[in-house]
Amino acid sequence: MNRPVRTQLLRVFSFIIVSLPMCLPLAAQTPSKSYQLDDCHFHLTNYIQKGINVHDLLDLMGDRVGRVALFGIPLQQQWSYRNDGDRAPEYYLASDSPLYYYSFTDAYIAMQYRSLSKDEQARFDPMITGFNPADMYAADHIRRVLQTFPGVFTGIGEFTIHKEFVSAKIPGEVASLQDRALDQILHAAAEIGLVVLIHNDMDTPFPKAGSAPAYLEQMKELVRRHPKTTIIWAHTGMGRIVRPVTGHAAIIEAILKDPAFDHLYFDISWNEVAKYFVASPESTSIAAKLIEGHPDRFLFGTDEVAPPNQKQYLRTYDQYAPMWALLSAEAREKVLKRNYERLFDEARVRVRAWEQAHSK
Numbered sequence: 001m002n003r004p005v006r007t008q009l010l011r012v013f014s015f016i017i018v019s020l021p022m023c024l025p026l027a028a029q030t031p032s033k034s035y036q037l038d039d040c041h042f043h044l045t046n047y048i049q050k051g052i053n054v055h056d057l058l059d060l061m062g063d064r065v066g067r068v069a070l071f072g073i074p075l076q077q078q079w080s081y082r083n084d085g086d087r088a089p090e091y092y093l094a095s096d097s098p099l100y101y102y103s104f105t106d107a108y109i110a111m112q113y114r115s116l117s118k119d120e121q122a123r124f125d126p127m128i129t130g131f132n133p134a135d136m137y138a139a140d141h142i143r144r145v146l147q148t149f150p151g152v153f154t155g156i157g158e159f160t161i162h163k164e165f166v167s168a169k170i171p172g173e174v175a176s177l178q179d180r181a182l183d184q185i186l187h188a189a190a191e192i193g194l195v196v197l198i199h200n201d202m203d204t205p206f207p208k209a210g211s212a213p214a215y216l217e218q219m220k221e222l223v224r225r226h227p228k229t230t231i232i233w234a235h236t237g238m239g240r241i242v243r244p245v246t247g248h249a250a251i252i253e254a255i256l257k258d259p260a261f262d263h264l265y266f267d268i269s270w271n272e273v274a275k276y277f278v279a280s281p282e283s284t285s286i287a288a289k290l291i292e293g294h295p296d297r298f299l300f301g302t303d304e305v306a307p308p309n310q311k312q313y314l315r316t317y318d319q320y321a322p323m324w325a326l327l328s329a330e331a332r333e334k335v336l337k338r339n340y341e342r343l344f345d346e347a348r349v350r351v352r353a354w355e356q357a358h359s360k
């Protein structure tokens with residue numbers, strides 16, 4: 001090899017060697033690109049306020065889940081000795097004893113978040129849930145939580161209006177989509193910039209054949225009344241027993257096409273919901289077509305409650321595999337990550353600004 005060529009080669013090699021360490025930290029600064037998904041619906045604790053801690057959750061997220069909307073469950077299953085004896089009920093279906101609103105969940109979630117480093121915190125969007133949506137004071141609770149724990153919360157929910165078996169177990173006035181208290185809550189969310197994640201069954205568990213879905217019109221009216229609120233309708237309005245109403249996809253499609261609902265999004269969380277979406281090749285194709293036509297309006301969530309391992313944490317994601325396979329890469333990317341990042345990033349900025357303006 002003659003001398004100029006060798007010098008040339010040496011220069012190229014030394015350039016590569018010198019450049020490499022500069023490239024590596026750059027790559028490390030933008031890890032979100034390598035994550036597979038964000039999770040817009042996760043319960044750290046269950047109906048008796050037990051669960052995993054947020055550091056365990058970080059382990060479960062590993063290098064697969066980038067960001068998580070984090071909340072507990074606002075309802076506590078009472079252990080009534082008169083009713084349950086020594087058999088401590090852990091789930092709302094395990095007892096006739098009532099559920100009650102457990103506001104401390106918000107403080108618990110805030111403290112879990114605060115136990116994280118700054119970098120770790122960036123991967124979570126804590127949500128306020130500990131309010132009674134039938135109470136005109138609920139909006140005050142939301143403001144109080146933000147002022148007590150500034151810099152923490154991004155949204156409210158998952159809170160529940162109509163839910164099979166649950167609504168009827170809460171003493172006092174049953175929650176209603178037509179309650180002024182709920183309007184106050186959604187109005188406050190718009191003013192503050194909070195994302196709203198709401199569970200509301202579209203129908204009752206065993207509807208009469210041919211009847212209109214019980215709560216669809218009321219839900220549409222509610223969303224229409226709050227055009228400035230970013231609302232995510234959990235599970236597209238389905239439940240475990242509340243199966244997709246006839247023409248479910250057509251109902252959702254009509255909503256998506258109507259500009260009056262431009263601020264409404266749907267989460268496809270819960271393994272019980274995935275079960276319906278991918279029940280057959282036909283239903284999978286209907287679901288994929290619906291999402292492909294409106295890829296900016298759907299978000300993936302797990303709806304897991306304190307899962308013990310990563311396999312269980314991501315079982316709903318895995319269950320959707322046949323549907324992911326039918327979606328274009330772009331639609332999949334939006335549902336799994338980009339829609340989450342767009343909505344929650346915007347909310348973070350707005351809520352922090354509100355907190356600054358209303359600090360005590």
Ligand SMILES: [Zn+2]
Nearest residue numbers: 158199234235
């Ligand atoms: Zn739900």
Ligand SMILES: [Zn+2]
Nearest residue numbers: 041043158303
């Ligand atoms: Zn949930």
